[in-house]
Amino acid sequence: MEGVSYQRFPKIKIREVKDECMKFELRNTDASIANALRRVMIAEVPTMAIDLVEIEVNSSVLNDEFIAHRLGLIPLTSERAMSMRFSRDCDACDGDGQCEYCSVEFRLSAKCLGDQTLDVTSKDLYSSDHSVVPVDFPDSTGYDSPEQRGIVIVKLRRGQELRLRAIARKGIGKDHAKWSPAATVTFMYEPEIHINEDMMETLSLEEKQSLVDSSPTKVFDIDPNTQKVVVVDAEAYTYDDEVLKKAEAMGKPGIIDIRAKEDSFIFTVESTGAIKASQLLLNAIDVLKQKLDAVRLSDDTVDADDQFGELGAHMRVG
Amino acid sequence: MNAPDRYERFVVPEGVKKVTYERDTKIINAASFTIEREDHTIGNIVRMQLHRDENVLFAGYKLPHPLQYKIIVRIHTTSQSSPMQAYNQAVNDLDKELDHLKKAFEAELAKHSADY
Ligand SMILES: [Zn+2]
Numbered sequence: 376m377e378g379v380s381y382q383r384f385p386k387i388k389i390r391e392v393k394d395e396c397m398k399f400e401l402r403n404t405d406a407s408i409a410n411a412l413r414r415v416m417i418a419e420v421p422t423m424a425i426d427l428v429e430i431e432v433n434s435s436v437l438n439d440e441f442i443a444h445r446l447g448l449i450p451l452t453s454e455r456a457m458s459m460r461f462s463r464d465c466d467a468c469d470g471d472g473q474c475e476y477c478s479v480e481f482r483l484s485a486k487c488l489g490d491q492t493l494d495v496t497s498k499d500l501y502s503s504d505h506s507v508v509p510v511d512f513p514d515s516t517g518y519d520s521p522e523q524r525g526i527v528i529v530k531l532r533r534g535q536e537l538r539l540r541a542i543a544r545k546g547i548g549k550d551h552a553k554w555s556p557a558a559t560v561t562f563m564y565e566p567e568i569h570i571n572e573d574m575m576e577t578l579s580l581e582e583k584q585s586l587v588d589s590s591p592t593k594v595f596d597i598d599p600n601t602q603k604v605v606v607v608d609a610e611a612y613t614y615d616d617e618v619l620k621k622a623e624a625m626g627k628p629g630i631i632d633i634r635a636k637e638d639s640f641i642f643t644v645e646s647t648g649a650i651k652a653s654q655l656l657l658n659a660i661d662v663l664k665q666k667l668d669a670v671r672l673s674d675d676t677v678d679a680d681d682q683f684g685e686l687g688a689h690m691r692v693g
Numbered sequence: 694m695n696a697p698d699r700y701e702r703f704v705v706p707e708g709v710k711k712v713t714y715e716r717d718t719k720i721i722n723a724a725s726f727t728i729e730r731e732d733h734t735i736g737n738i739v740r741m742q743l744h745r746d747e748n749v750l751f752a753g754y755k756l757p758h759p760l761q762y763k764i765i766v767r768i769h770t771t772s773q774s775s776p777m778q779a780y781n782q783a784v785n786d787l788d789k790e791l792d793h794l795k796k797a798f799e800a801e802l803a804k805h806s807a808d809y
Contacts, residue, residue, distance in 0.1 A: 378778055381745040382786040385794050389801045399801075404790070407741035414734045463700060550699050653802055660795045666735055667788050669711055670728050672781065676714050680777060 395558075397652035400565070401640045409562050409640045415659040416560045418548040419666075421461075422453035422649040423479060423507050425553075427542035434536050435495075435529045445528050446541055447553045449497045450510045450647040451479075457658055459545045479507040481541040487531035495537055496525030507543060510648035556655055558645040564635035566612045568594070574630040575604055582625065589621035610641060702762050705730050714777065723751075723769040724776035732756060736764040742783040748774035 385404040391397065401409055428443040435442070460467075460477040468474035480503040487493035497509035509525065529537060548555030578586070580597075583604050587595045592611040595604055595618070612633065622630045646652045705711055709729055717723035728735065736754035743752035751769040768776035 378746070378748075378774060378782040380786055380789075381742065381782070382789045382793075385790065385797065387794065387797045387801055389805050392802070392805050399798075404794075405741055407737045408787075408790070411734045411738045419734075463704070547703075549703055656798060657795065660791050660798070663734075664788060664791050666731070667784055667791070670731060670735055670739075671784055672712055672714065672726075672777065673710070676710075676712065677777065680714060680716070 392653055394651050395646045395648055397642075397644045397656070399642050399644075399656075401562070401642060403638055404640075405638060406564075406640070409642070411663060412656070412659050413560045413562055413642075415663050415666075416644065416655055417555055417557045419662050420556050420650070420655060420658045421456045421459075421545050421547050421662075422554050422556045422647075423451045423456050423459075423543045423545055424551075425449065425451070425481065425541045426544040426546065429540045430538075431540065432536050432538040434534070435531055436535075437529050442529060442537070442539070443541075446500075447551070449500070449526055449528075450556075450649045451507050451543055452510055453507065453556065453649040454654070455506050456545050456650075457661070461546070462544045475504070477545060479504045479543045481543060482539070483528075483541070484538045485531065486536040486538075487533055490533055493531040494524060495528045495531060497528065498525035499528070500541070556646055556649040556658075558647050560642070560644050562640045562642045563610070564614075564637070565639035565641055566609050566614070567634045567636050568606050568609050568612065569632040569634075570604055570606070571630050571632070572603070574627055578625075578627070578630075586618060586621055586625065586630075590618045591615060594618070703730050716776075717769075720769065722772060722775055723767070726766040726768070726776075726780060727763055728766065729763045731764050732762075733764075736766065738787055739766055739780070739783050742787050743768060743779055745786075746770075746774070746779050746782060749779050752779075 383404055385408070386400075386402040388400040388402075389397065390399055392399075401412075425443075425446040428439075428446055430439045430442070433439055433442065437445075462468070462471075462477040465474060465477035467476050468478075481500045483495070483500050485493065485495045485499050500509055502508045511525075531537065546554035548557070575583070580602060583597055583602070587597055587604060590612070592608075592613055592615075594606060594608055594612045596607045597603070598605050614633075614635065618631055619628075619633065622628055644652045644655060646655050650658065711729050713727045713729075715725045715727070717725070733756065736756065740752050740754045743749045746752075748771045749768060750771060751767065754764050754766045756764050766780070768779055770776055770779050
């Protein structure tokens with residue numbers, strides 16, 4: 376017996392897309408899907424991050440575990456992470472970080488010889504795999520900006536040294552936030568704002584202005600030519616209800632009506648640089664599909680219930 | 694020292710079933726599905742999808758305790774359907790919805806990557 380499908384066909388429209396940042400509209404679906412995508416992007420899309428550190432020499436001012444923690448937080452380029460293995464289920468190496476399917480080795484060796492303080496940065500990490508390297512921030516301001524020099528791990532003075540070996544592994548944000556590819560992922564309901572023109576005509580210009588000014592964000596304005604109140608930026612509305620309260624206080628409830636469209640969402644996705652923002656959404660869809668696949672009923676569960684069902688049917692007849 | 698491994702939160706232990714099904718003993722066409730190592734992400738989309746099914750009289754999920762890494766989905770249907778049928782249908786429909794979303798997004802992306 377095959378059931379009827381209740382499938383939806385969501386629409387998506389990209390507003391802006393850059394490597395590390397993306398804005399898009401998602402329509403014809405509900406908040407549960409929007410929220411599932413947000414949650415998966417933050418906590419379940421895999422990336423690579425340093426997870427094991429062997430310190431050979433450390434005469435810096437920071438202790439070993441402090442440095443190991445800082446290394447873990449450095450975002451690494453992770454386009455390959457989706458196809459790699461988690462080291463806990465890697466049978467090629469038993470998860471000890473010696474194999475190419477689940478881990479990448481890094482080496483760092485720095486010693487300060489001069490009088491000037493030496494910054495040890497993510498650029499001093501040498502990877503055994505050119506596809507997994509500390510993220511690089513493209514520089515637009517000039518070649519001597521601090522960003523160009525990578526992420527500072529520790530500073531060394533004359534005579535201090537840091538030498539270590541680090542293993543990066545595949546992981547997810549649910550395990551530890553260092554594996555989260557998302558800097559921020561947010562969505563908002565698209566607001567739908569209606570102005571009752573007839574009621575608005577009964578207001579004086581000063582009253583219109585005070586209504587416009589009651590919103591803490593610039594949602595409304597007065598058209599200089601027609602002197603009508605117009606919506607200039609519906610999405611600036613933060614669902615604060617201030618204009619609605621103002622309208623009420625003016626004795627004009629219903630002059631403005633604001634509703635959240637239940638099936639339209641505006642997403643903002645910012646990546647740490649580990650993967651592109653657009654790839655982050657694609658990977659999130661794949662991960663969510665894998666999760667759904669994992670929660671399908673197994674055949675033996677279905678069979679066990681079929682027998683139970685027949686038994687139940689016999690009992691009901693009897 | 695005796696802290697459990699962090700992955701305990703999302704890796705199903707050996708010998709434990711991902712989904713177990715239990716019929717309600719008193720109400721016909723009512724059942725509970727216990728899903729191991731899942732949370733609101735799956736619970737809420739499955740629940741909302743089940744609400745679209747007109748043969749579903751009740752669908753809800755709960756996360757019984759934040760340190761028990763499982764959810765319980767409860768479904769009650771009319772005699773036209775069954776909890777198992779409704780559950781399978783919901784998972785299939787969600788899967789197809791995501792397929793559609795992926796295709797739609799890839800098409801959008803192709804349009805945009807041309808000019809950036
Ligand atoms: Zn391995």
